[in-house]
Amino acid sequence: MTKAVRPEQTRYKTSDLVDFVIVGSGAAGGVLAKELSTNGFSVVVLEQGPYLHESDFSHDEIKVLQEDLLTNHPKLQPTTFRKTPQDKAKTQRTLVYGRAVGGTSNHFTANFWRFHEIDFKERSKIGTVPGSTLADWPISYADLEPYYTKVEWEVGVSGLANASPFDPPRSQPYPMPPLPVKANGVIFERAARKLGWNPFPAPMAILSQPRAGRSACVNCGFCLAFGCEVKAKSSSLASMIPIAEKSGKCEIRPNSYVHKIEIDERGRASGAVYFDEKKNIHLQKAKAVILSANGAETPRLLRLSTSSKFPDGLANSSGCVGKNLMFNTAAVSVGVFDEQTNDYKGYAVSRILHDFYELDAEKVGFHGGGGLDARFDMTPIGFGFGGLPPGSPRWGKDFKAALAHNWSRTFEIFGHGTSLPVKDNGFDLDSDVKDAWGLPALRMTYKDHPDDLKLAHWLADRSIELLDAAGAKQKWTFPIDEQQFGVHLLGTCRMGDDPKTSVINSDHQTHDVKNLFLCDGSSLVTSGRGQPTMTIMALAFRAADRITALAKRGDLKA
């Protein structure tokens, strides 16, 4: 396959003492690489996956979903699952994350809600929740607001400012108008208004207009789970990595699987140890190390980096590394309509609502809140497997007729909500199962807080109410079960002022190792209401400012 023409790349030797080594090139790693390199620092980004380009992307569902073109490989990287620490874990696929330059931002749906004020101070507002380690953030919405704006303008978000009465304050409008409305958005908007709710155009990290040498969305319909061939989706790969490389100060090194953070005799990070494509081991030396490897691999890497000084894993004096995992509660309902909606065309989501962002626990009987969106994110084969109503024929002419009728008349109402942090939920190492490099596998322990399951049912009830108001001819909700599988990997190295109950401070600096920083989904203290990537990117822009200030003050010098 022909490769896109690329500019000469900056290269560093592993023996070069670079300013920063960043592990991971996704939503956080890409932003940090761009910010730090354009601030004049030398940066090496170590990405475990390959460096794919737009011409490598594909609409072949087998290649993308079954063969994991863009994502972690269950055979090379097995994972195990158990509900509680008392159970024996079994091998099963527990998570999907991006494994290529650009990380999960290559294949995300691109819902880019900001978190609201409440997400940063919910513990203070509602008090303790039994069974949960709910905590306030050490920063507020106001601290992050300028960086949300930066994401919208620099990475590229389409939307309409102040369209939702529940939106938090903002300093700037969106840089681009919302994407063209879809039929599911029109139906959602009409039905929601009938019910007295407040639908509004979805903020999406997809370009509605050409921008910065990137195309506007061409509505191909292969969005969630797929890479964007025209750079309309605002992945790190499309938006940040090219600027980092252009700075002449940043090397993106793909196929580099980091498995240990090197620590010197004074307990400072001195580099990252990784396997190259041929499984040869290298040490990239650096003055400071930043982990942006995602909410599963960042804590795993810390747990793998044991030493006499850090016997329980690096930066783990709190015992919080890998704990407090949150996925976001999800409930998916489906409606079939008489009229054709053709929602397979275009991106996934055009209308959402936030009326249920802060629910009154006294009234509903649980803590939490969420939002609803209208979407069609099924691909043709996926639809053939699971898109028809329960009880539908599974083969023969009636099956074929149902596929033919429903494909262009079906869409989903997706309820997204809070996950309450629970101490025992998280990732650690399973020494009984090894990956293809001989390293202990990721073991996930997870049992939903009971309030999360109540919230899922509550949101599904609202979705069905909405589908009724919309005149859906058939409607159902996919089963709401205890979660054993996640794609939002949040909270596993949480931020906080107290070194006893958190892993990093508000500068993303680990409490235990001064020149080691963590920035990705693991940094989040609360889950928000379902769409974390916008906040992960905003945190990364803010972290870059904080780290730059520390470096300039000389605080990171050995």
Added chain:
Amino acid sequence: MITELDRRKFLSRGAAALGATWTAAHWPAVLAAAEHAHKAATSAEPEKFEFFTPAEAKEVQALASCIIPSDGTPGAREAGVVYFIDRALVTFSTDDQRTYREGLPGIQKRLKELFPGATVFSSATAEQQEAVLQSLDEVGAKNPPRRPRANFLPGSTAQPLFEVLRAHTIAGFLIDPDADRKGNRGGVGWAVIGRDPGHSFQPPFSAIDKDYPGWHPAPSSKDASTK
């Protein structure tokens, strides 16, 4: 049906929407990739099978045709599903080879149990074939809802042949015809379900969004500017 014209349309519409800088730098590579995929998909079909014996292929063809029949519109047969499955078994579904090799005789056995006079599935009557599939489909009318997610194919010998065959038939009927998988020949699967060919669309996408008057704040909604 996906035609040369549709493919050109995708390419030219895509180009029209692109920023000039990006086009200049990257368009040739994207174009080359699309050409490559198209060529691979439309190259002359060798009638040789990579995994199946001719006799097995005949039975798989007949079974797939029961799952998605050719009943006035194209079915699994026209979409070339048997070639898709044959290729699958030597590429991404090698784990399922045994399921087919050992499962196909089981289906013949079931046919003879139900219809002692019958010989092979492919030459049984439509009623007999339907009865055999009915007896193999253990999920049947219960068909519980299951949200499709990544890694959707069975890919393990734990699944009975009927389930693997059903999944492969659906995948072979609905795969992107430009993928190098030998399925959905000529885009007939997409045509049957009403998915327009191509990979680039312009709004309006349907009569519903065509008539949308544009977004206005709801009269009842709180004025955001007072916040």
